Amino acid sequence: MSNTLAPLTAEAPLANWVGAVKRSELQKMLSAASSPDIISFALGLPAPEFFPREALSRAAAAVLASDARSLQYGPPSQLLKRQIVDLMTQRGVKCHEGQIFLTSGAQQGMNLLARLLLDTGGQVLAEEMIYTGFQQVIEPYQPNLLTIRADPETGMDVSAVESILERGARPAFIYAMSDGHNPLTVSLSLGNRKRLAELARKYHIPIMEDDAYGFLYYGAACVPPLRAFDDQWVFYIGSFSKTLGPGLRSGWIVLPESLIPKLSIVKEASDIDTTTFAQRTIAAFLEAEDFNQHLVRLRREYKMRRDAMLCSMRDHFPPQARWRVPDTGVFIWVELPSEVDAAAMLSVAIEKERVAFIPGQAFCVNENCRATNCMRLNFSNSSPELIEEGIKRLARAIGSYENESN
C-alpha cells in the first residue's frame, strides 16, 4: 500500500530556523566517539553505578501496586512538591508548594520558561560561553542575544549586566548558572549573587537560574542560589537527573505562584503531564529512603573522581596548562597553551588516543568569544582508574599535537 505514483525526491519545507541548524563537525566527531573503547570526558553524564536502582525499583513496585492512577494522566504530585520544598530549604531557598512546577527535567524547564517569556526575535541576556542545551532552547526564537563576558575565576560579569540594563536594554530574561557554571565550572560570589538579584528586581527582568548541578558541591556549606535573594524575579530550575537518574526525566521550576496557571498551559501544550509514574516513584523513593545519605555518598564519590582527574592532570599535562578546582558540578575547565587548537586536537585525541572531550569553542555563542585553546572535561562518568588512563592519553594527544604544530 505504499505510494508508487510519483518519484518522491522533494522534501517538506521546514520552519525557517531549522534551515539554519547544521550538524556540526563536533557532533559528528562525538558520535564517532561513542565507541566503547573510547574514554569519554565529553558529556555531562552522571555515573550509572551510583543510581539507586534497587530502591527505585522498590518504589516503582510500591506505587504500581497501590494505585492504578500512577499510570493515569493526573495533577502534579503534591507529595513530590512538598519534598522539593524541603530539598530547596537545604539549598538555602525558602519557597512553598504553590511555587513548585514539575517538569520533564531541567531542559524542559528552560524550554517552558522560554516559551512563556520569549517572543520570536526577542532579546535574551546571557554569557558568551554557555551550556549548549540552552543555546538550543532559544534557537527557534532566532533571538537577539545580548552577551556579556564570564570570567573563569569569578563567573558572570555582573557589572556588564548592570551597564547593559542601565543603557536601556530590557531582555525577556537573563540566563544564569550561579553554581557550577557549565562549561566554566565557576560559582558566583555571594556579593555578585545579591547584586544580580537586585538588578533583576530593579529592572523587572526575570532571571532563569539553571541549577542542574547545585546539589553536587564538594566544599563547605554552600552559598545559596540566586533564588534565595529574590522570590519574584528569579525563576529557579532544578533537576533529579544528576542525583537520581536522567532516565526518569524529572525536574522542577520554582517561580512566582501567579505564573503557574500560564505555565500550565505551556506545559499542557508541550506534553500534557510530566510522567505520573516517575513523579510518584521518586516521591515514594524520597519517603522511604535517606536521600541525604545518597547525596553525601554521591558527593564523596564524585569528589574522588574530581581529585583523581586533578592529580592526573598535574602529573601529565604540559606545565603551561591552567585549570581551577571546581567546587560544584561534574566538569573541569582547562586552558591549554594558547597555540593549541583544541577542536583540531580532539580529532587526534579520538583517532589516535581513544579519548574524548568537548572543545571550549563549542560553548561560544558569538565570534568575539575565544576559547579555542580550552576544553571541558567531565569527571563524573569515569572511574578514578579510567580517569587516570584517560588523562595520560589526553596528555599524549596534546603533546603530539604540539609536536605536529612545531
Place this chain on the structure above:
Amino acid sequence: MSNTLAPLTAEAPLANWVGAVKRSELQKMLSAASSPDIISFALGLPAPEFFPREALSRAAAAVLASDARSLQYGPPSQLLKRQIVDLMTQRGVKCHEGQIFLTSGAQQGMNLLARLLLDTGGQVLAEEMIYTGFQQVIEPYQPNLLTIRADPETGMDVSAVESILERGARPAFIYAMSDGHNPLTVSLSLGNRKRLAELARKYHIPIMEDDAYGFLYYGAACVPPLRAFDDQWVFYIGSFSKTLGPGLRSGWIVLPESLIPKLSIVKEASDIDTTTFAQRTIAAFLEAEDFNQHLVRLRREYKMRRDAMLCSMRDHFPPQARWRVPDTGVFIWVELPSEVDAAAMLSVAIEKERVAFIPGQAFCVNENCRATNCMRLNFSNSSPELIEEGIKRLARAIGSYENESN
C-alpha cells in the same frame, strides 16, 4: 533571605501569544467538576482498572535489575522501535525502524512536528472542529489557520482541502485524524484517505496524522491510516497512552528517515530524551507479554462501555437528540435539539445533577463553526453502571434546561 527591598506588584512581561490566552469558563467549570461525586464524561481518560500494572511492574523491575543505563541518558531504544514497527504492521502500515521517532506521548509528537514545520504566523490547514490539545500546540505560533468543514457522518471534507490547495494555499501542514476523530468520532472512508494522501503528495504538503485512538477500534478489520497510502508526506503520530497508560508518557512518530536528524535537534532542545526508563519498561513489557491479547480485552471492555452509553441514551435522551455509533475511540458525539445551549446546560448538569461533559463549541476554532447544541461524551473512563446513572442524570439536566428555556 527573601527580598524585602521593594513592594513587588509588578510581574514579568510574558511572550505576546501568552497574553492572548485566557482560562475559559469551560476550564473553570471542569476544574470544579473534578469532585469525586461527579460522574465525568468530560475528558478522554483511559480506564485505569485496565492498565496492565502487574506486568508493567515486573517489566520495570527487570530493566532496573539488569542495566544501570535504564536510568541514564541514552539513544532511543532500538528494541522498542522494532516493536513499534510490528504494531504498525498490524495497523496496516509498512515502515522500518529508521523511520520511527520516540516521543513523550502523542501530544509531544504534535509539538515537535509543529516546531519542525511551522513558522510564527505560518499557515496550517485543519478542520474547524478539532482536538483542543492540537489548538494549544499551534497557539504560540499565532498561525493563519485555514479551516474546512468536517461532517459528523463522513469526516474531513477532502474536496474542500483540494480546492484550497488548488487555489494556491501552501500550508506548513494539514492536521488530520483519520480514525476516531476527536471530537466527531467519525473515521474517513477508504476513498477519502487515498484522495487526501494523494493531495499531500501532489502539492507537497505534509499531513500530521494524529492516531491517538487508532488501536481502539470496535468493528471489523479496520481501514489502515493515511500513512499506509504515502510514506513521504504523511507523518504519523501514535501513542501508548490509551493502550498502556498515559502516565508513562510514551508515543512515537513515523516519518521520512531523512527528517530524523532535524527532529532530533528539536527533541533534544525540548527535553533531551524520552524517559529511558519508560522506553525500556514498555519494551520489556512487549517482549514478555501478549500485547494483542491486552488490546483485545481493552476493545471488548470499551465496546461494552460504548454500548452501555448508547443504550442508556436511547432509553433516556429526548427523541430529537442525534448521535452515531463510533467505530473507533472513546467518545460519542451528540447533537441535542437545536435550541439547547450545551455550554449553559453544562452548569446545570454539574451543579444539580453532578455529571460533566465537554460542550461541542469548545472544539471550534472559529466563529463560523456552530456546535452550540452538541456535546462530546467519553465512555472509556466510567463503568457501565456509572455510565447508565450518568446518562440518566444528563437526561434530567437536558430536560430541566429545556423546561427552563420554554
